Amino acid sequence: MLTINNITVRLGGRTILDGASATLPPRGRIGFIGRNGAGKSTLMKVIAKQLEPDSGSIDMPKAARMGYVAQEAPAGSTTPFETVLAADVERAALMIEEETSHPEPHRLAEIHERLIAIDAYTAPARASRILVGLGFDEAAQHRPLDSYSGGWRMRVALAALLFSQPDLLLLDEPSNHLDLEATMWLENFLKSYRATIVVISHERDLLNNVVDNILHLEGGKITLYPGGYDDFERQRAERLSQLASAREAQAAQRAKLQDYIARNSARASTAKQAQSRQKALAKMQPIAEAVTDPSLVFNFPSPPALKPPLVQLDHAAVGYDGKAILEQIDLRLDPDDRLALLGRNGNGKTTLARLLSGQLPAMAGSKHAPGKLRVGYFTQYQVEELDSDDTPLEHMSRLMRGANPSQVRAQLGRFGFSGAMAEQKVGKMSGGEKARLALALITRDAPHLLILDEPTNHLDVDTREALVQALNDYNGAVVVVSHDRHMIEASADRLVLVDAGRAREFAGSLDDYTDSILGRAGGGDGKPKGNKKDDRKAAAAAREATAGLRKAARTAEAEVAKLAARRGEIDRALFDPKTCIVADMGRTASDLMQERGRVESALAAAETAWLEANEKIEAAG
Incomplete structure (x- = not known):
């Protein structure tokens, strides 16, 4: 059993942990989560006795052996x-x-x-x-x-840490240096580990499949939730819903007290009661509102239409210094395609991505792409090469030459860099903020094709989910390389295995691929079924046939989100006028209720359209 007793840590004049306490179950597999910069690694170092807290203590059995990967x-x-x-x-x-x-x-x-x-x-x-x-x-x-x-x-x-088999295994984002295949293996290894594990991770699948408790760090405090990440998210949503209801009830009570005080303070017969209510109002502690986090903002600009295919590779080869890394590549990318590249690091995924982006030429065979094709290519190198002395505004202004300041700020605002955030130094930004800025920079000209090579390395779970949703709303084609299985499953509908000098469509699902990697029976063999040429034609025809339906589904989904947001604004105006948007100030309750009725009707119609479009897509496919 590991007990965290009232740990407080202050760094650089800022309180990182503020009386954090929790008791972890013996042999528990604990997923340790929280927003980037919340203090997860700090608490992990305190547990590992690499950092002395300002106050509090860590209790664990004296004979227990602890294992922790050093930063070096x-x-x-x-x-x-x-x-x-x-x-x-x-x-x-x-x-x-x-x-x-x-x-x-x-x-x-x-x-x-x-x-x-x-x-x-x-x-x-x-x-x-x-x-x-x-x-x-x-x-x-x-x-x-x-x-x-x-x-x-x-x-x-x-590997050395896992081999040493400590009684308490401390892992700080262990998959950051791993590819998808190694991440799958690690997940399987941890499932059978017979001691206590505390793992900081932003991998939703690992947090669902491996851990049995979630330790959540927020506001310097830690809370232990039973179950995996989905269980935690459900409990958190319930808590936030209760919090919102409590805020609405408190706002109504506050308004009622203020009204009574205003009407009765000047009358001698009721002045005493008014004073009593004034004291009650003064003692009423405000219930905190869930803060909108700008780091959850991703909004990829939609590109103008291009006729398919965006990229066509026929018997192509690609490599470096005259030596081919991949050969005989037959691959077609159409608008709206969602493609994930599978394969161990070093097999050529990045090489193929560079061929698709135009950074490398085809050494043999052919590559065809429209002259107007615009590609946004994200890599970790772009994050590392950002100038730490410049601001997001300066970075974007250099790339958007000729654009006026409002256009530059609008592109930054799509990714959460609005107001003062656009003028902070990059050197003071977190890894996740830098990754978001790099994404903003590569999409400034609304690319038709997004190629993302490990985009989630510095993103926490919530931010990864926001990125997945933004990719699903994006109207262009996407090619993704990632060790995050949830991201692949949620954003890709085609899998390409890069292995043994070839890149070919993987016929099975991601679960089949997992089985093949872990050596279990029933894994897909990665070979296309039937005639490859006919399969490609059939797949292209199916995509073309459902293109209109997919666009209709995205349009309806966007409309649902817009109408749901408007309904929320109306509800806030009705229950707490002080928090309403400017456009609703001074409007009567009757007007607001009438508009709410119209919004509800439109929302129901949009939801129906979204469901029907998705049902037709499933039927067609």
Whole structure:
């Protein structure tokens, strides 16, 4: 059992954690969530005893072994395999003692007994299995660490931690350096881990499939919720609904008290009662309103129409310095296509993305694309290359030459950078804010095709969901590379497997692909069914036949959102006039109720249109 007792941490004059307390169940698998910058990593460091709190304490069994990945990746001439084996300190020490110190017979017997007890002789096989799961084949396990990038060396650090099997496993966004395949393996590994896990993660699937409790950090406080992420979200929605109802009730009570005080303060017969109500009003603590978070704003501008296909690859090859990485690529992208690229890191997903974007030419075969095609291509490098001394406004102004200031600010506003936020220095922004700015920059000219290479690395769960919704509202084509399975499932309807020098349509679902990666029976083999040429023609015809329906569905969905928002504005004007929008100020309740009736009717019609369009799409497909 792990107990967090009233932890307070102040950094740079700001209170990060404010009396945070929770008791975590023994052998619990805890998903630790909260908005970016809320203090999750800070509390994790306090638990790992790497940071001393200003007050409070962490209680856990004295004999419990704790494991936590350090921020610095391992390096040197040792290999990943050697690094992982060395992580079991007790085994390593016993093996050295056995081999070099020539212990007495009774001590030798003790060593052998202990080595058997800790399963030491199967350790090399276990270490190798973990490394394979995280993307290191047999040859890669025996290369020196210095030959790897920082991201791959962080995988070695994760492998070493998992191999050491601590009683308390602390993981801070472990999938950040992993591809989809390694993320799937990690999720499967953690499901069977037989000790306490606390994992900071923004992966919805991991939080639903692995954890049995959610620890939510907000406003410096932590709250433990039973169940996975979907359970937490449902409980949070109920709490916010109750909060809104309580605010409305309080507003009505406040208005009633204010009205009584105004009418009765000047009359001697009722002045005492008015004073009593004035005191009650003064003691009434306002119920906080759920704050609209600008980091949840994504709004991709819609491109003008282009005739299909947007991109056509026929027997194409692509690579670097005259050497092909991928060959014989047959792929067609149409407007409205939603495509996800699957395959381990290093297999060529980014190379294919660069070919589709026009950054790399086809070395063989052919590539056809309209001259007017505009592509928005997002990579982590764009986030890292933002000028820390400039503001979002300065970045956007440089790229939108000739645009007036209102147009520049309008594009920034689509991504939550309005008002003062457009003029803050990039160096003071969080990773998620920088990613949002990079997305704003690459979509400034309303691209017909969006290519997103790991867009969620710095985004929390809520912001990822906002991005998925924005992609679904976007009228152009999307190609996404991501280790976030939920994002792929929610935003892609075609899967392309990049593997063994080829890129081909994956015939199964993402679940089939998961099964094939984890080696379970029934996984899709990744081979297209039937004749490839006929399949492509049939798929193109189906997309063209349903294009109008998909557009109608998006239009209806946008109308539903707009009308629902208007209904909410009217309700606020009716229940709490002080919070209403300017357009509703001074309007009578009768006028508002009449408009609400019209909005309700229009909303019902829009919902019906949305349902009918989606039913027709499903029937056609």
